[in-house]
Amino acid sequence: MPASTPQEIAREAVKRLAARKLPPTPENFQATYHEVAGTKPLRPFPLENLRHIGAMLPDRTPAQIRFKAQFGKAVTQHSWEDLEKALVNHLKNHSTPETPAPVPTAVPVVEEHSLPADLREQVARIVNFSLPAVGNDDTKVVELAEELVAYLKLDSLHLPTLRKMMADFAFRLSFVAEEQQHIRETLLGLLHTVFENIGAITPENPWLQGQMEALMQATQPPLSTRRLEDVERRLKGLIVKQIEAKEQTLAAQQVMKETLSTFLQRLSQTADSSEHYQQQFEACAQRLEHARSLAEMAPVVQEAIQSARSLALDSRRTGEELSSLRQRAEEAEQEAQRLRDELDRMSEMARHDLLTGTLNRKGMAEVAAREMSRADRGASQPCLALLDIDDFKRLNDRLGHLKGDNALQHLARVAKTSLRPQDAVARFGGEEFVIILPDTSITEAVEVITRLQRELSKQLFLEGDEHILITFSAGVVQRRDGESIESMLNRADQAMYAAKRQGKNRVVAA
Template identity: 35%
Template structure:
């Protein structure tokens, strides 16, 4: 058979074979025949990212093992690695099968035997307390429960004096003899006790400020471990330490429940505020900020950012309230003056009406023209008086009206400023990420945090490739949408503690706290890959957006200006090397 090379001929022959072989005309059958005629190999299957993400999202996440599986599957989907996805899932299922094969019968028999046995320093009440604690804290995970029960029985067995029904005694562990290999370990025992005591006093007691009793217990345990010198004292210390650990675990559960309840209360409060201020658009931005915080894992950076934004709005709100109060008072004075003028005008009109009636009677009774002249003078005088009163009232009302208009204009200006302040005080108007003012503040905080905790801080500066050409060919509106798309991909890809800021034009700054320089390079490279995967759409057309980036690590002698300058130089080096790459400074 002659091999066809023209795509049109191959397509026509594939359709002919579909009809001749009576094969259903499905896309897969057509593709198979097309490749058979063309003599090409089947194309690699498309990675089913959407379906695998949906599967991973539907899996439960109630235990540490399930959470670890979810994280592994998510990483495999991001890397489009089907082998990793399959292996992680297979390992998890195999672990479940092993869990079902746990020797529960042997464990329960050992538990019953240990329960009846006599143990040094352990009463039945203490055994019941420790067993109930293990069952309560680990009942949801069979494997964890099995391991903890084994550890519990092992701890009981170490203090056993006599096994019930056997009459045999188990000697307590003897101290190491001089000259043995374990004698070297005794030299480290005092240092170990001091380290343990230091941990109890600093790392634990300092974290229990709101629980004075537990803090006092931690300090007492620290003092006891320093002075413990015999096996009996060590056993007593271990027993008390276990009780202390149980109390700490209960406290942690109480605090987690308290935090959950407070967040629910805050969520209800936010929803109530949203319902009450439907017409105040400027408050909705702040409600969205708070809602975004309580719906995500709490972080100090997010709280600091929200606090700064809310303080600005509260200040603007106080100005708005003052102007609203002034406008309200002006309107009240206008209405009061208007009512007074109406009363005065009504009274003056009434007098004027009475006097005009008197003049009419005089005119009717007049006998000659000289009497009419006097009456006409009175009419002119009263008319002028009523005219002056009306003109004065009109001028006063116009002045009050002008004040009200000025107050209304000021209120509208403040409302516009407040609405803009809600989102734009420290955030870029177009993309929603931090602007340069917000970057300066968060940069200062991150530098301080890095110095206090002795951690690394890396800075990346990225610039969209060929952005001017994009603007010229597709228009500035499309260019703006491209900037928004880049900012969105950055927020979706980076960690919650990372910071994205628009530095100017098509340049963005990324702060990566607690990140080494090599890891920061990997992060920006992954961001490039995500940007090519998540296409920017201009209508129905896909537009490929790439960027060049420079990344550097903050040094002790650096300032914000010097580290950004170094990242900027690296970014221009990436531009010169062909664009769409990351250069490390």
């Protein structure tokens, strides 16, 4: 397969130089590069020498000023044709009769049409916008970009020169883009390692585990601002709930401490009171033994009765206080448990997409792993469908991103109601959805997804007074023995793009 990109052309050129045992000089590399690309090398252009000559030209008369300007413009554009034309016209117009100017051999000069101004502006914008995407660390690519943009702003362009400048810029840019891709992959790998280690050192904290899982999901390619914003909102909600749970747990612990302290204090007081009342009763008993008349016995009995009442009152008061403390402790414990349950529920949401309520990538991976394990144990192989909403960008541009989100939610609602109970729906990213169909043949899977298309055509998306038809293209595959989820997704993606090429709103099985 012939090389197509500047990077591939350069690699093939290096291979040919090595095979021919030629030194990798600039001249050899340039010749081999054009040989691989099938293009003709440009004639050498002694830019600095010609600039020096142009600076030395006289400019005392209007004709000399005009010729010097034409000469300088031709040199700036690296154009041999314009340079030759300027010299011929200058000599023709200023030759004398005594010394006629030599008539040059007729050389056809083919003037190439310059690019339209709006197209040059768009190319310059593309060049400028490409630099932030790949970083500005490479001074050479920045220099080439600045030269190319400056050249595009000239009134007229020499197209062979423009082609060479763009080829040089694209060649350098390909290496920078490859390096930036490697840097991004390495950084994501480091982030995953950090997240995994944080989760590994705190296995007893399920809430933190949920946060780490959400971050792991957010840093899975392809990255998008919307996914990162969704995860940011989710993490902020988890953090708020964690703070509330921590405060309630501390409050419950404080109540339990107070209850236990009061209980021990009351026990001590009860013991002291019992000993005090026991002493009183003992004294009353001794006085009754020595009493010789009812008159002597009456005050002793009255004192004993009063002590018994006081003992009963103290016991009832202590019991009521302990009962109140126990109720407070139970209420605090119930509130702490409610918050723990709420956190567990929010941690579980790390497996679901907040916008649509469908599974996210992590939830989809868990379902896929479970169904593949069942299939490996003897069940029939599952099917997988990859859906992509047709013309979603156009819908977003026309209605706005908020309405685009509503359209995604509408599709998710229709999918949940029209699919079979055993089918699992997951948002794969952006406007793409994955449906896992357990124990399903490829023919049945195509019928299920086609039925979903029909339901979408019946249940139109309502935006204001406008009913909007949402369609999707889908690729459907059935798992092969031992096949991974990544391989299934790749085959489904190819089938989905085949459906797009066939006119959209179609289901293609692979």
